[in-house]
Amino acid sequence: MSKKSGSSAASATPKMKGDKVKVFYGEKQALQDVDLEIKPNEVTALIGPSGCGKSTFLRCLNRMNDVIDICRVEGKITLDDEDIYDSGLDPVQLRARVGMVFQKPNPFPKSIYDNIAYGPRIHGTASSKAEIDEIVETSLTKAGLFEEVKDRLQEPGTGLSGGQQQRLCIARAIAVNPEVILMDEPCSALDPIATAKIEELIDELRENFTIVIVTHSMQQAARVSQRTAFFHLGELVEVGDTEQIFTNPTDSRTQGYITGRFG
Numbered sequence: 707m708s709k710k711s712g713s714s715a716a717s718a719t720p721k722m723k724g725d726k727v728k729v730f731y732g733e734k735q736a737l738q739d740v741d742l743e744i745k746p747n748e749v750t751a752l753i754g755p756s757g758c759g760k761s762t763f764l765r766c767l768n769r770m771n772d773v774i775d776i777c778r779v780e781g782k783i784t785l786d787d788e789d790i791y792d793s794g795l796d797p798v799q800l801r802a803r804v805g806m807v808f809q810k811p812n813p814f815p816k817s818i819y820d821n822i823a824y825g826p827r828i829h830g831t832a833s834s835k836a837e838i839d840e841i842v843e844t845s846l847t848k849a850g851l852f853e854e855v856k857d858r859l860q861e862p863g864t865g866l867s868g869g870q871q872q873r874l875c876i877a878r879a880i881a882v883n884p885e886v887i888l889m890d891e892p893c894s895a896l897d898p899i900a901t902a903k904i905e906e907l908i909d910e911l912r913e914n915f916t917i918v919i920v921t922h923s924m925q926q927a928a929r930v931s932q933r934t935a936f937f938h939l940g941e942l943v944e945v946g947d948t949e950q951i952f953t954n955p956t957d958s959r960t961q962g963y964i965t966g967r968f969g
């Protein structure tokens with residue numbers, strides 16, 4: 707698995723950017739002034755102890771926190787320099803550009819085919835049967851699942867193994883041609899073999915997409931990401947090249963976490 711980021715990516719303008727992001731659940735502040743740049747065509751890993759705010763930050767990036775009544779987001783988050791919290795921006799359109807894969811595979815109770823076809827149909831990006839057939843095949847191929855399911859596309863997605871279901875969910879996210887894919891602990895419900903397949907897939911996907919992944923596994927962050935951001939108690943403590951974060955962190959809290967002193 708290649709871990710190098712292209713030099714163009716290293717110097718590229720950020721795909722997404724958080725600027726002084728604060729998040730509150732009611733009175734409780736979960737994130738404090740987070741400044742974080744997400745570079746294009748890289749995998750950025752968000753790590754840190756339980757409750758530090760990783761998932762909260764991830765959910766800010768496609769406004770999934772909007773659906774939590776008591777949640778309030780302050781600061782600015784941009785996608786290609788466009789403010790994603792602008793009142794004129796449609797969150798549904800945003801979520802087509804910034805897709806999400808969850809911890810537990812959650813295929814729709816529909817056929818494998820319809821799981822993939824659903825997004826392109828509702829977003830109107832494909833209309834004819836031939837176009838949708840093409841998207842279904844391409845998305846499943848990119849998610850490394852087509853060969854395993856091509857003879858049973860009309861069977862329920864829920865009948866697949868856990869690892870296959872997660873690849874189906876990744877295919878479903880890809881089907882609407884997003885620019886960014888957010889993954890919230892996508893392997894935590896999977897066995898080591900299924901996990902290895904998803905990790906390989908993540909490495910392939912970054913050629914075409916920008917990826918942000920929350921993970922509890924430092925080994926996984928080290929294997930799949932080019933950049934790592936360490937959160938602690940709602941604060942972004944340190945962000946840098948993954949290799950530097952794991953071999954030569956600048957903050958003692960990062961050092962403590964990666965060496966297993968807490969977390």
Ligand SMILES: Nc1ncnc2c1ncn2[C@@H]1O[C@H](COP(=O)(O)OP(=O)(O)OP(=O)(O)O)[C@@H](O)[C@H]1O
Nearest residue numbers: 731736754755756757758759760761762763774776
């Ligand atoms: N829906 C919610 N309502 C109220 N508080 C919440 C909600 N979601 C998260 N929080 C709180 O916000 C803080 C950050 O939670 P978050 O889930 O973002 O952390 P995390 O680092 O992803 O944790 P974990 O690794 O355990 O998933 C925690 O104190 C948590 O209790």
